[in-house]
Amino acid sequence: MPAYHSAFNEVPDVRQVGNMSVLPIKTRIRGPALVADPSEADIIDExxxxxxxNSLFRNFEIKGPADRLLIVLILFISDCLAKLGASRAVPGQIEATKSLNTLAVDNFPIPGDANFVLNAHYAPPASRADAEYLRQYLSQVRQELAARLVERLYADGTGKPSKWWMSFQKRRFMQRSLAT
Incomplete structure (x- = not known):
């Protein structure tokens, strides 16, 4: 059975940096991303x-530039769950929000950096300006993704993260991690 690919691979006229799509998102966080239609799903929802x-798959065939963004975001979710699972006590929603927001804004490698784990599959940005734009975009997307992940983790109102999500904390999509 093949992995699930992004529906945004087919969207025309999407800006690309390197060979990764820069898609609009629904967000209130400041950054360079275009604002998506609030009534439709965006790449973060997807x-x-x-x-x-997808985290059950070891292999993932890249079918378009949106798949490259999807891979980076799935690996970021894995790192978020691993960070929450590594804490000594079960974090509450507020602690989880703080922890994941810190992880989202920490310095992270982008395609083309020496310590980016998937450099073989990603083209580096064409210029320094493109690299800075991609870093700002990914930072904004990571912050929004962390906020929405916390909402899903604590949706049941018990104050504890969902066991159905936390059971994936040790799983590694494609046997990779963005953590350096």
């Missing part, structure tokens, strides 16, 4: 929906 199914 990533959250496909994470658990």
């Amino acid at each position: 990533t959250l929906d496909l994470f658990r199914a």
Whole structure:
């Protein structure tokens, strides 16, 4: 059975940096991303929906530039769950929000950097300006993804993260991690 691919691969006229799509998102966080239609799903919704199914796969055939963004976001969710699972006590929603927001804004490698784990599959940005734009975009997307992930983790109102999500904390999509 093949992995699930992004529906945004077919969207025309999408800006690309390197060979990764820069898609609009629904967000209140400041950054360079275009604002998506609030009534439609964006790449973050799609990533959250496909994470658990795709994290079971060791291989992923890249079918377009949106798949490259999907891979980076799925790996970021894995790192978020691993960070929450590594804490000594079960974090509450506020602690989880703080922890994941810190992880989202920490310095992270982008395609083309020496310590980016998937450099073989990603083209580096063409210029320094493109690299800075991509870093700002990914930072904004990571912050929004972390906020929406916390909402899903604590949706049941018990104050504890969902066991159905936390069961994936040790799973590694494609046997990789963005953590350096």
